[in-house]
Amino acid sequence: MKIKEKNKKWITVAVLAVAVCMIAAGIVNGEANVVLTKATSICMQCIGLD
Amino acid sequence: MDRENSIKKQSRIRLWFQAAWFVLTNGYVRGYTKGMIFNGNTKVICLPGLNCYSCPGALGSCPMGALQAVLGNASYRVSLYVFGMISAMGVLFGRLICGWMCPFGLFQDLMYRIKVKGKKKNMPGHRYLKYLRYVILVVFPILLVSLMLDVTGASMPWFCEWICPSGMLLGAIPLVAVNSGLRAAVGARFFWKLFILLAITVLAIFYYRPFCKYLCPLGAIYGLFNPISSYRLVIDKEKCVSCATCQKACGMDIRTFETPNSPDCIRCGSCMAACPTGAIESTWGRMGQKIKSRCFRDDGDILPARKKEAETTAYVPSDEGIALSVSRGKAVFLGILMLIAGTISLILSVLMPVVSNLSSHFLIDIYQNTNVASVFMGILWCVASVIVILTGVYTIRFRKLPERLTSINEKLRAAWIIALIGVAIGAAGAVANIKTLSSFFTPMLLNPFIYACVPVLMLQVRMMCRETEGKKCSRGLWVIMSIVNILLALSTLLVLIILNLGS
Ligand code: SF4
Numbered sequence: 001m002k003i004k005e006k007n008k009k010w011i012t013v014a015v016l017a018v019a020v021c022m023i024a025a026g027i028v029n030g031e032a033n034v035v036l037t038k039a040t041s042i043c044m045q046c047i048g049l050d
Numbered sequence: 051m052d053r054e055n056s057i058k059k060q061s062r063i064r065l066w067f068q069a070a071w072f073v074l075t076n077g078y079v080r081g082y083t084k085g086m087i088f089n090g091n092t093k094v095i096c097l098p099g100l101n102c103y104s105c106p107g108a109l110g111s112c113p114m115g116a117l118q119a120v121l122g123n124a125s126y127r128v129s130l131y132v133f134g135m136i137s138a139m140g141v142l143f144g145r146l147i148c149g150w151m152c153p154f155g156l157f158q159d160l161m162y163r164i165k166v167k168g169k170k171k172n173m174p175g176h177r178y179l180k181y182l183r184y185v186i187l188v189v190f191p192i193l194l195v196s197l198m199l200d201v202t203g204a205s206m207p208w209f210c211e212w213i214c215p216s217g218m219l220l221g222a223i224p225l226v227a228v229n230s231g232l233r234a235a236v237g238a239r240f241f242w243k244l245f246i247l248l249a250i251t252v253l254a255i256f257y258y259r260p261f262c263k264y265l266c267p268l269g270a271i272y273g274l275f276n277p278i279s280s281y282r283l284v285i286d287k288e289k290c291v292s293c294a295t296c297q298k299a300c301g302m303d304i305r306t307f308e309t310p311n312s313p314d315c316i317r318c319g320s321c322m323a324a325c326p327t328g329a330i331e332s333t334w335g336r337m338g339q340k341i342k343s344r345c346f347r348d349d350g351d352i353l354p355a356r357k358k359e360a361e362t363t364a365y366v367p368s369d370e371g372i373a374l375s376v377s378r379g380k381a382v383f384l385g386i387l388m389l390i391a392g393t394i395s396l397i398l399s400v401l402m403p404v405v406s407n408l409s410s411h412f413l414i415d416i417y418q419n420t421n422v423a424s425v426f427m428g429i430l431w432c433v434a435s436v437i438v439i440l441t442g443v444y445t446i447r448f449r450k451l452p453e454r455l456t457s458i459n460e461k462l463r464a465a466w467i468i469a470l471i472g473v474a475i476g477a478a479g480a481v482a483n484i485k486t487l488s489s490f491f492t493p494m495l496l497n498p499f500i501y502a503c504v505p506v507l508m509l510q511v512r513m514m515c516r517e518t519e520g521k522k523c524s525r526g527l528w529v530i531m532s533i534v535n536i537l538l539a540l541s542t543l544l545v546l547i548i549l550n551l552g553s
């Protein structure tokens with residue numbers, strides 16, 4: 001299916017808007033804290049030590 | 051020969067950009083020397099590429115690791131936050147991230163530069179192997195993480211654990227090299243991941259980006275965004291002669307002239323540099339040209355649409371000066387927008403040195419005295435803001451700029467230089483004083499954001515000056531730029547909120 005160039009602009013904007021809403025919902029949901037907690041201590045699985 | 055040079059030049063620019071991006075996003079020097087990782091609040095934000103958050107220098111998170119962390123957490127079965135972030139980056143950049151902003155992409159590019167005989171673009175079985183990355187995407191970071199739960203309902207990051215070579219290269223090797231405690235814990239899994247990294251390294255010497263082509267789940271996601279991302283390639287059908295030079299130049303072996311937005315395209319730009327007729331353009335390039343031609347149209351003449359206006363009031367040079375073509379109402383409105391942007395920036399810049407003076411733990415890597423650097427940046431910002439604000443006031447107050455002020459270009463140049471120094475120092479500060487990023491008011495992080503307003507403001511003032519010279523400047527664009535400025539200033543506040551939420 002070919003998407004017209006003109007419509008692509010709107011799809012881009014719509015997807016971006018949805019993405020921003022998802023980020024906001026995720027923050028409210030407390031997911032940001034999970035990410036921060038995981039990322040601020042050395043991940044043993046990442047470095048293959050677990 | 052010219053084409054060859056331009057391809058080489060383009061690839062050199064990309065390499066420098068990739069290296070600079072790596073330094074900027076993995077610049078926590080203390081981590082490398084002490085064998086530890088950065089633990090500031092910026093890690094709540096995902097970096098665009100496959101950048102392990104266990105890399106000692108990483109200032110942000112890995113999107114794949116973050117995704118698995120949330121999916122594997124007993125309290126969550128879906129990750130809106132990380133999917134949202136990956137989608138936002140995907141829709142803005144698509145696989146431009148792979149070509150320009152991923153450290154593991156850079157690593158493979160460097161490997162491919164090693165001169166050996168028998169280099170090829172693709173591995174045998176490329177036609178089928180290229181779908182493997184989608185299988186890995188569905189199976190490892192999603193299905194296994196969501197389904198293989200332990201008794202507590204949590205799960206392991208399967209992709210990190212068994213496949214990801216970026217974790218080994220950026221995380222394990224530098225940490226184990228310096229940290230003796232970690233060295234003692236090395237076991238079978240470490241050697242398995244080391245084996246994967248070595249295999250990919252050897253393959254990357256002979257084939258172009260094998261991990262990106264066949265295995266990377268993050269690249270697979272970004273690829274899906276390629277056709278709708280804001281950065282796309284566009285083929286000018288009139289110019290294209292279907293010579294397939296683009297495909298020859300393309301390391302990913304894409305028939306660019308047929309599928310310019312293929313999910314395999316990493317937006318490296320080689321095809322654009324190689325095309326003999328200049329038939330390949332990017333949407334960003336087109337936009338840039340449009341803005342340039344609208345901002346600075348060098349016809350020197352009054353445009354026909356403005357002629358009537360000019361005949362009555364505007365553009366009539368007089369002894370006193372040259373009238374602006376902006377009506378009083380619009381001038382007041384635009385001036386106020388400008389003043390608001392300037393004032394917000396000014397307040398923040400005054401706040402920053404104060405806050406940094408109050409902050410108790412400034413650990414200094416480059417500057418001996420960070421507070422001085424902070425105050426210095428604040429002063430630079432104030433000076434630049436004052437120049438811009440005064441120009442705005444002039445516009446509102448006098449509606450026309452006195453003749454002598456047309457020499458304002460000179461002053462603007464000075465303001466530009468101040469602004470650029472500000473941007474540079476802001477960025478250097480962010481890298482140099484990274485430890486402070488963990489405090490609530492992260493002055494060093496905020497600076498680059500704030501300073502980003504200055505060049506936009508300067509451009510606006512420059513446009514105003516062009517108007518006084520009777521040249522067309524888009525007022526719509528002017529308003530948009532004012533709004534962008536306010537958004538930039540507000541984004542500093544948003545960052546504060548996000549960092550606060552994440553702490
Ligand atoms: S091991 Fe790989 S996927 Fe996991 S966090 Fe590190 S870079 Fe990301």
Ligand code: SF4
Nearest residue numbers: 148152155262266269
């Ligand atoms: S495909 Fe993956 S490893 Fe390759 S550049 Fe893209 S994100 Fe990085």
Ligand code: SF4
Nearest residue numbers: 300315316318319321
């Ligand atoms: S199509 Fe062009 S931009 Fe895309 S990977 Fe190939 S050479 Fe690079």
